[in-house]
Amino acid sequence: MADLDVGALAGALEEAVAGEVRFDRGTRAAYSTDASNFRQVPIGVVLPRTPDDAVAAIAVAREFGAPVLSRGGGTSLAGQCTNTAVVLDFSKYCTELESVDAGARTCVVQPGIVLDVLNRRLAGTKLRFGPEPATHMNCTLGGMIGNNSCGATAQRTGKVVDNVKRLEVLTYDGTRFWCGETSDEEYAEVERHGDKRAAIYRQLRRLRDEYAGEIRRRFPDIPRRVSGYNLDSLLPEHGFDVAGLLVGSESTLVTVLRAELELVPVLPERTLVVLGYPDIATAAGAVPSILPHEPVALEGVDHKLIRDQQIKDMNPRALEELPEGRAFLMVQFAGQSTEEVDDRAHRMLAALHDTEHEADVEFLDDPERENELWQVREAGLGATAHIPGKAxxxxGWEDSAVAPDRLGEYLRKLTALYQEFGYASETGPSLYGHFGQGCVHTRIPFDLYTADGVATYRRFMERAADLVASFGGSFSGEHGDGQSRGELLPKMFGEDLVTAFGRLKAVFDPGNRMNPGKVVAPARLDEHLRLGGGWAPADPQDLRFRFPDDGGSFAQAANRCVGVGRCRQHTTNGGEVMCPSYQVTGEEEHSTRGRARLLFEMLDGHGDSPVGDGWRSTEVRDALDLCLSCKGCKTDCPANVDMATYKAEFLSHHYEGRPWRRPRSDFTMGWLPAFAQLVGKLRAGKLVNALTHTPGLARLATLAAGVENREIPRFAGETLQQWFARRPPRGNGARGTVLLWPDTFTGSFHPHIGQAAVRVLEDAGWRVTMPSASVCCGLTWISTGQLGAAKRILTRTVRQLAPHLRDGGLVVGLEPSCTAVFRSDAFELFPGDHDVRRLRAQTVTLAELLTEHSPGxxxxxxDVNAIAQVHCHQHAVLGWDADEQLLKAAGVDAEHLDSGCCGLAGNFGFEKGHLGVSEACAERVLLPRVxxxxxxxxxxxxxxxxxxxLHQLDSGGREGVHLAELLDFALSKGGPR
Structure with a gap:
């Protein structure tokens, strides 16, 4: 590698490849790790436009002798998707469903297609691809093939290897062919050609014949054996299946160009039974009694996973559905009718009755409630990472598998091993997984920050491997070996089969250029660690935000991302927002994960970071440029990465001492509240509107402001505070006094909304008060990273609100982004200020006031229909449950749009270079639905x-209305209550 001419390699790739060739520092940083403990900075990244483009890229890599790694969604947990290699990322362009044969129940796909996208495209055929990992919203089929993925549905459909008919593959030397099961006649036909493919098949048959006895003897006979290479697929009883052999080979043997998949019928009806047991081992002991009833999924979770989700306020409604117990089995039945699935569930319960496996039961056949509970299980990885107050x-040891009838015994011994190594406590680690197939998931509080901790981690891994081997189990049940477990494979398979793995590698990749250091001749399990005893990041001490949930450490905040890739989903689900820029661009650097990786690399904890320029990094700045600061990740990310806050902190330092480098829009948009206050005091709204909406002058105004050529919002002729000051108090104030917050946007641009809110509040029995002085929450300064000014402004505001807050008064916010500052940002800037804490606790939305603080x-x-575009900050910080409840009580049938961010996102959509992304975000779901x-x-x-x-883009002439306007309209009509 030392003599590799990287510049020449990049140039040759740019000439040969129609796709994108990225050897820049930012891209290399973003791809430096996956979802594992490991980190290796790639040589460069290629995004092929077609499978043929990938062939061209590998030809160039071969010319230069550069190693190659094919990558899907980058969510691998064992380190197989990180390497010092040319990374081929198929997920942006190679995403086609090329053909479907519904009669044969097969389809042909390119490797970059995402599983959920594939199954949506197949919906009309009433078929689907069976295996469904928890990352189904963002994992690619190529990645699933590389890992031999499974998921909960493998209880019915098996592993990926059981659902692949054929693969089109490419070896490093350029040999390209389709492969699958091979009859003797087909083998003879391959041999007849006498080409490189024939040589490969000949060597595979010799290898199979030599090791057949050892394969049958040493390969675990369990449902979830994913460790090692699938040499068993070559046995005669498996039809000399070369595609099956290559599934799960983790890009170490071939590059997958296309896959012909076997599909299964969609089972339209389902029911879920949740069984509660006193402990997880007892729950596991019940599994063999449940399996004869043929559930399509059988999952286990313990009380620690439930507790972790409660701490993080994840899936709160679903957790209320659980039966009594400290461990739970989730048993799902599916079929063609409700009667069929319910009958099977009742027969299972009857069989368990009066046996040692009888449990407390919750029976669900409401799809919405089932989905909520299923999210409890799918959230396992993220829920158990970065728990407040826990290590x-x-x-590392997150994926072991044993025979289901030995699962209870294994869990007891694994728990004892935790205790021996000091990892066990009442707070962790949790145990959960695909219990119907004996697969156990967990995250362990390894100390990967010190040399002693890393040494203890190694000893534990070796002992855990011995334990699983003694059970005849597998080190991996679906995540693969990669680097985490590759070194341990002799304990499971013995030296002879590990030698066979090496010989297999030599058949396909004799030069060890395909993802080297994984599975065969692997790097040590304590090598290339993302953290490790030598990790020494430049953790800044002069922070503006205090990062109270990360111990005041920006390094810990940047390290929050666990790589699960939820931010890379292609559609929003259940009202989720994250990550709007990735949904538009498909770029890793524009995902929350990609940006988190860049921030991690910026701190240069290993001394070799490609972006080691600290706060001055242009690569980090460029990656953050398309972050909309929507805060969707604060809630949607299972590790609660808050990229909007990280961006604000970064920009504050990036431009510190050099304000002339800031874009002009930072000043025009960031200081908008100050300008709005001046316009209001001078009552100059009409004059400003005339200047900014006169053809010619309007364009000059946007050019001078350094913003996109968009319509500048119109100022009101009278501010909300001016209107309120001349209006005598009304209402009896029977419920007390509430302060209505006059945010800049409501007060200076849309005061009619504030006026409506005053009338609604007074009608509800509240006396309304409002600050008479100029006040601001500082939002626009925060979003542009002008945090010094933001803190000064917020300090003045809190000082003015303090008397009201100390008397226990509530503050009602109408603009979600400003309300969210009081509920979130203010505390994170001033976590020790008692008035800020009061402000956080006593700020409510209009809906919260009317539902939670106005009894009766x-x-x-x-009695109207509505579609609701929930503001990103409301979704992330405030919640919409109270609004939903209030609207229902008012007779409004409201559809909560799965539209994500509207795309304007405060100042984002006005900033230079953002118009295209802003409009694309709106066109994804919002505008078409409106x-x-x-x-x-x-x-x-x-x-x-x-x-x-909505006003500025093509919304069909429809305008958005505020909740206060809806309620005020009903009041004006004298509607019944």
Missing amino acids: DTFE YRPPRL REAEPGTAVLADGFSCRTQ
């Missing part, structure tokens, strides 16, 4: 940004 947990309140009836809505359907949009985006 960090890590993968009944809203006026509206255009197709029935006449008379209200478009509910509490956020000023959302309403502005």
Whole structure:
């Protein structure tokens, strides 16, 4: 590698490849790790546009002798997706479903297609690809093939290897062919050609014949054996299946160009039975009694996983559905009718009755409730990482598997091993997994920060491997070996079969250029660690935000990302927001994960980072440029990465001492509240509007402001505070006094919303007060990273609100982004300030005030349909449950759009270079859904940004309305309560 001419390699790839060739420092940093404990900075990254493009890329790599790593969604937990190699990322362009044969129940796909996308495209055939890992929303089929993935549905459909008919593959030397099961006649035909493919097949048959006895003797006969190479697929009883052999080979043998997949019928009806047991080993002991009833999924979770989710406020409604117990089995039945699946569930329960396996039972056949509970299990990896008040947990021994009838015994011994090594406590680690197939997942509080901790981690891994081997189990049940477990394979298979693995590697890749150091001749399990005893990041001490959930450490905050890739989903689900820029661009650097990796590398903990320029890093700045600061990741990311806060902190330091380098829009947009206050005091709104909306002058205004050529929002002629000051108090104030917060956007641009809110609040029995002085939450300064000014402004605001707060008064926010500052950002800037803490606790939304603090309140009836674009900050910080409850009580049938971010996101959509992304975000779901809505359907949009985006883009002439306007409209009509 030392003599590799990287510049010449990059140039040759750019000439040969139609796709994108990225050898820049930012891209290399973003791809330096996967979801594992390991880190290796790639040589460069290629995004092929077609499978043929990948062939061209490998030809160039071969010319230079450069190693190659094919990567899917980058969520591997064992280190197989990180290497000092040319990384081929198929996930941006090679995403086609090329053909479907519904009669044969097969389809042909390119390797970059995401599983959920594939199954959506297959929906019309009533078929689907069976295996479904927890990362189904972002894992690619190529990655699943590389890992031999499974998921909960493997209880019914088996592993990926059981669902692949043929593969089109490419070896490093350029040999390209389709492969699958091979009859003797087909083998003879291959041999007849006498080409490189024939040589490969000949060597494979010799290898099979030589090791057949040892394969049958040493390969674990269990449902979840994923460790090692699939030499058993070559046995006559498996049809000399070369495709099966290559599944799970982790890019160490070939590059997969296409796959012909076997599909299974969709079972439309399902029911879920949740069984509660006193402990996880007892729950596991019940598995053999349940399996004869043929559930399609049989999952186990312990009380520690439940507790971790409660601490992180994940899936709260679902957790309420659980039966009594400290461990749970989730047993799902599926079929063609409700009667069929319910009958099978009842027969299982009857069989368990009056046996030692009888349990407390929760029976669910409501799909919505089932999905909520299923999310409890799928959230396992993220839920057990970075728990407040607990040590960090890590993968490594997160994927072991044994025979299901020995699972209870194994869990008892594994728990004893935890105790022996000091890893066990009441707070962790949790145990969960695919219990119906004996597969156990966990994250362990390894100390990967010190040399002694790493040494203890190694000793534990060796002992755990001995334990599983003694059970005839597998080190990996679905995640693969990679670097975590490759070194341990002799304990499981013996030296002879490990030698066979090496010989197999030599058949396909004699020069060891395909993902070297994984599975065969692996790097040590304590080598190339992302952390490790030598990790010494430059952890800044002069932070503006205090990062209270990360011990005040920016390094720990940047290290939050566990690589699960939830931010790389291609559609939003259940109202999720994260990550709008990735959904538009498909770029790793524009995902929350990619940006977190860059921030981690920026701190240069290993001294070899490609972006080791600290706060001045242009690569980090460029990656953060398309972050919309939507805060969706704060809630949607299972590790609660808050990229909006990280971006603000970074920008504050990046431009410190050199304000002239800031974009002009930082000043025009960041200081907008100050300008708005001046316009209001001078009552100059009409004059400013005339200047900014006159053709010619309007364009000059946007050029001078350094913003996109968009319509500048119109100022109101009278601010909300001016209107309120001249209006006498009304209402009896029977419920007390509440302070209505006059945020800049409501107060200076849309005061009619504040006026409506005052009328609604007074009607509900509240006396309304409002600050008379100029006040601001500092939001625009925060979002542009001008945190010094933001802290000064916020300090003045809190000082003015302090008397009201100390008397226990509530503050009602109408603009979600400003309300979220009081509920989140202010505390993170001033965690020790008692008035800030009061502000955090006593700030409520309009809906929260009317539902949670106004007992007996009944809203006026509206009886209309509505579609709701929930503001990103409301989703991430405030929640929409109270709004949903209030709307329902008012007779509003509201559809919560799965639209994600509207794309304007405060200042983002106005900033130079962002218009395309801003419009693309809106066109994904929001604008099409608004255009197709029935006449008379209200478009509910509490956020000023959302309403502005709807007003300025093609929304079919529809305007967004605030909740306060809806309720005020009902009042004006005198609707019944």
